[in-house]
Amino acid sequence: MTAVRVLILGVVAGLSSFGVDFYLPATKALALSFDSEVSAAGLNVSLFFLGIAVGQFIGGALSDAFGRKKLLVVALLVFIVASISQIFSSTLGLFIALRSIQGVAGGALAVVVTAIICDENDVRGTAKLLSQTTVISIGMRFIAPMLAGYLVAFVDWHALPAIVSILSIACLIFVLFHIDETLPAAKRRRRSLVHSLQDIWxxxxxxxxxxxxxxxxxxxxxxxxxxxxxxxxxxxxxxxxxxxxxxxxxxxxxxxxxxxxxxxxxxxxxxxxxxxxxxxxxxxxxxxxxxxxxxxxxxxxxxxxxxxxxxxxxxxxxxxxxxxxxxxxxxxxxxxxxxxxxxxxxxxxxxxxxxxxxxxxxxxxxxxxxxxxxxxxxxxxxxxxxxxxxxxx
Incomplete structure (x- = not known):
């Protein structure tokens, strides 16, 4: 796997964790903007986590059924739409709902990236590449709170979903041109809910x-x-x-x-x-x-x-x-x-x-x-x- 592909997959997988740390410094600003309690504004992070769990649960089975790249593109599109829509949120409830949708997409992205790496490597190679993509994700998490704090202080919280939108659009472009399908149609498993539960069992x-x-x-x-x-x-x-x-x-x-x-x-x-x-x-x-x-x-x-x-x-x-x-x-x-x-x-x-x-x-x-x-x-x-x-x- 080339360095460019590893970098792309690492950033895509890191969007979910970046989406957690990047929004944390904006909690108080969100509360002031929507005239709500700080604790209520903090629900955007909690529901983002819940969305990640849901996305991870369904993402793997969907990628096994329809292919890795298709789900990667769809999840990125959902992530982008949810991020852009947050900029125009009129209420805190709408913002939190969009954050949960964003979390579902982010959770699916992380799972599909892991599956892509597993498709192309043995156990040792998988562990090595997972380590490399994790380095990229950790680097994103290291930068996120500092950058977000600066943006909230000198611009506004609206700058945060704007930055996330730009980053995810860039990821979509690179995925379309640099990431190939790693699960051939002959190996896909399009299953019903019952069969999916059987797979889990x-x-x-x-x-x-x-x-x-x-x-x-x-x-x-x-x-x-x-x-x-x-x-x-x-x-x-x-x-x-x-x-x-x-x-x-x-x-x-x-x-x-x-x-x-x-x-x-x-x-x-x-x-x-x-x-x-x-x-x-x-x-x-x-x-x-x-x-x-x-x-x-x-x-x-x-x-x-x-x-x-x-x-x-x-x-x-x-x-x-x-x-x-x-x-x-x-x-x-x-x-x-x-x-x-x-x-x-x-x-x-x-x-x-x-x-x-x-x-x-x-x-x-x-x-x-x-x-x-x-x-x-x-x-x-x-x-x-x-x-x-x-x-x-």
């Missing part, structure tokens, strides 16, 4: 796929706990200002980039199996160190950040490789498999967000407890799976 009944989905879920618990709880954790427990927290969060983004680059090289050299065997114990070490130092030593900020960075890097590497292995385990329905995994991941993320809110009111160690619990469960499950032929295939 087949995926969940595949022992190898089920193992790696479970591993991915365990990593998602810790990663989403960090995303949803890190602001409260650092600002309340370590008394950081919002600006200081922004620098810390950007630093963690850099850590994830380093982890992705490292995974590209390590997977190519050693393969997914060895990466999983080594990364899972490393993850448990950092999770254990986090909870131990937090409970008994009240560590200084730099030590806590170092341990948390080690956990995030190892968990992210495990999640990337588990996703690649799970999708490649069902070659007949890779698109559906990719959508199921992504939907489960976002479902776990939503539940963890609620759990973080509940636990934060009870203990100051909510983040550490969730990370440690998920890491211990993953390690025990990993030991159990080591004897399984499905894991070692």
């Amino acid at each position: 087949m995926i969940l009944c595949n022992s190898r796929t089920r193992i790696f989905i479970a591993i991915e879920m365990c990593c998602s618990v810790g990663l989403f706990a960090f995303v949803t709880g890190s602001a409260h954790h650092f600002i309340e427990n370590y008394l950081l200002s919002s600006t200081e927290f922004g620098y810390v969060y950007s630093g963690f983004t850099v850590v994830l980039l380093v982890a992705v680059f490292s995974n590209q090289w390590l997977v190519t050299k050693f393969g997914i199996a060895l990466m999983m065997r080594s990364s899972i114990p490393v993850q448990l070490f950092f999770a254990s160190a986090l909870i131990f130092t937090a409970r008994f030593f009240e560590p200084v900020l730099w030590l806590h950040i170092t341990l948390l960075a080690g956990y995030l890097a190892s968990a992210f590497i495990i999640r990337l490789n588990a996703t690649a292995a799970a999708v490649k385990s069902i070659p007949e329905v890779q698109g559906t498999a990719a959508s199921i995994i992504s939907t489960i991941s976002f479902g776990v993320g939503g539940l963890i967000g609620v759990q973080m809110t509940l636990l934060s009111g009870v203990t100051t160690y909510a983040l550490e407890y969730l990370i440690f619990a998920s890491s211990v469960f993953l390690f025990l499950y990993f030991l159990l799976c080591l004897r399984s032929r499905a894991f070692n295939q």
Whole structure:
């Protein structure tokens, strides 16, 4: 796969995550513009997440039935129309509805990109290219809040959907001319709802796929706990200002980039199996160190950040490789498999967000407890799976 195609697919896949972080700084401006509460304006992000989950759930099956490129083009068109329409929204309700539609399209885009990569590569190549597209997505997320904050402060919130519209139109043009169909008509599976449900059941009944989905879920618990709880954790427990927290969060983004680059090289050299065997114990070490130092030593900020960075890097590497292995385990329905995994991941993320809110009111160690619990469960499950032929295939 050429560098241009990887770049295009990375940006297309990153539109959904970009659509989350890019709109966050505009929450207060939206509330003022529509004369509503800030909490009500924040629903645009919540429903965008819900839209992503729906798009990921249906996107894989539709791409298996009608082809990758067709769905990619249709989803981009929907994303563009929803983005442009937001500029002319007259009420907050209409804006939120358009954001949810935008999320559905963004979720479908992410799943189809994964399916395209899987179509053209073996397990090792899939993991490597998923790492490369993830680098691009993380880079977009790193830039998004800073750029959005500048636009909201010096222009207006209307500039945000305008920028997103321009970016998605550029993606559509490049997709039309540089991305080929990777699923021939002879291999497509146009299925009824009953048959689609049968495909989902087949995926969940595949022992190898089920193992790696479970591993991915365990990593998602810790990663989403960090995303949803890190602001409260650092600002309340370590008394950081919002600006200081922004620098810390950007630093963690850099850590994830380093982890992705490292995974590209390590997977190519050693393969997914060895990466999983080594990364899972490393993850448990950092999770254990986090909870131990937090409970008994009240560590200084730099030590806590170092341990948390080690956990995030190892968990992210495990999640990337588990996703690649799970999708490649069902070659007949890779698109559906990719959508199921992504939907489960976002479902776990939503539940963890609620759990973080509940636990934060009870203990100051909510983040550490969730990370440690998920890491211990993953390690025990990993030991159990080591004897399984499905894991070692």
